[in-house]
Amino acid sequence: MFPDDESETPEELEEEIPVVICAAAGRMGATMAAINSIYSNTDANILFYVVGLRNTLTRIRKWIEHSKLREINFKIVEFNPMVLKGKIRPDSSRPELLQPLNFVRFYLPLLIHQHEKVIYLDDDVIVQGDIQELYDTTLALGHAAAFSDDCDLPSAQDINRLVGLQNTYMGYLDYRKKAIKDLGISPSTCSFNPGVIVANMTEWKHQRITKQLEKWMQKNVEENLYSSSLGGGVATSPMLIVFHGKYSTINPLWHIRHLGWNPDARYSEHFLQEAKLLHWNGRHKPWDFPSVHNDLWESWFVPDPAGIFKLNHHS
Numbered sequence: 001m002f003p004d005d006e007s008e009t010p011e012e013l014e015e016e017i018p019v020v021i022c023a024a025a026g027r028m029g030a031t032m033a034a035i036n037s038i039y040s041n042t043d044a045n046i047l048f049y050v051v052g053l054r055n056t057l058t059r060i061r062k063w064i065e066h067s068k069l070r071e072i073n074f075k076i077v078e079f080n081p082m083v084l085k086g087k088i089r090p091d092s093s094r095p096e097l098l099q100p101l102n103f104v105r106f107y108l109p110l111l112i113h114q115h116e117k118v119i120y121l122d123d124d125v126i127v128q129g130d131i132q133e134l135y136d137t138t139l140a141l142g143h144a145a146a147f148s149d150d151c152d153l154p155s156a157q158d159i160n161r162l163v164g165l166q167n168t169y170m171g172y173l174d175y176r177k178k179a180i181k182d183l184g185i186s187p188s189t190c191s192f193n194p195g196v197i198v199a200n201m202t203e204w205k206h207q208r209i210t211k212q213l214e215k216w217m218q219k220n221v222e223e224n225l226y227s228s229s230l231g232g233g234v235a236t237s238p239m240l241i242v243f244h245g246k247y248s249t250i251n252p253l254w255h256i257r258h259l260g261w262n263p264d265a266r267y268s269e270h271f272l273q274e275a276k277l278l279h280w281n282g283r284h285k286p287w288d289f290p291s292v293h294n295d296l297w298e299s300w301f302v303p304d305p306a307g308i309f310k311l312n313h314h315s
Contacts (some may be wrong), residue, residue, distance in 0.1 A: 053078070
């Protein structure tokens, strides 16, 4: 035995990687599949912060404790939707994007304490790589967050298949409005997708990011600043404004997205194997019909011990 061969200090051994993910009542199966995929593909010490509204907290706990996920380290965090009062316009073309939990990413430092660096993930993702790699993303000095650019799509053929996709600021902001014009941001600026975020909590608080985001939510309620053609930017638009020119980038393989965009558009098998993280953003979710590449998602599905959440893979 070599008891002295523990070269790491206790601090290094104990470093936790905090992963924040929401669990919404109607799609809790998504959250559990994402958690399962992360936990199964890493040796790192993950602490899951599972965020829900008050009426779902017991169900979240039961699902984790009465399934194969019982081994994970987790904390359940209640999100109080009252913080959003007066900050959301009700007239979105996709009402599901107005769900309060969509805005949890705006409030990370209020929900998570004692961590310098945090990963936030949307619930409709699957992680195929070691999340330690994503956590090790370098954030430049003065940057509160890293995102994946919308112009870093893998190839031209993929862009052609994703007809109607928004990948510039013009797709999210209404450039006819003075408040938007006055920002001086070119409408052809590349947007980013905030479904995968690596965030620095110290910088976030220092720059008062949450306050800035709230300001732009309130301005939108008053002046309707966001583009009506929105593919899902109710939470994206304020972030595009606040983080413009002030964010680091995530390795593109850590955010292969648009799998939910078009049920007829498929990626190559080779490309999907290379991907570290898959994101079914768009309407076509892998637990519903029609959807693509749902076999990849389903391999991580954790059946609901309460029998409420069911897969719907038939027309």
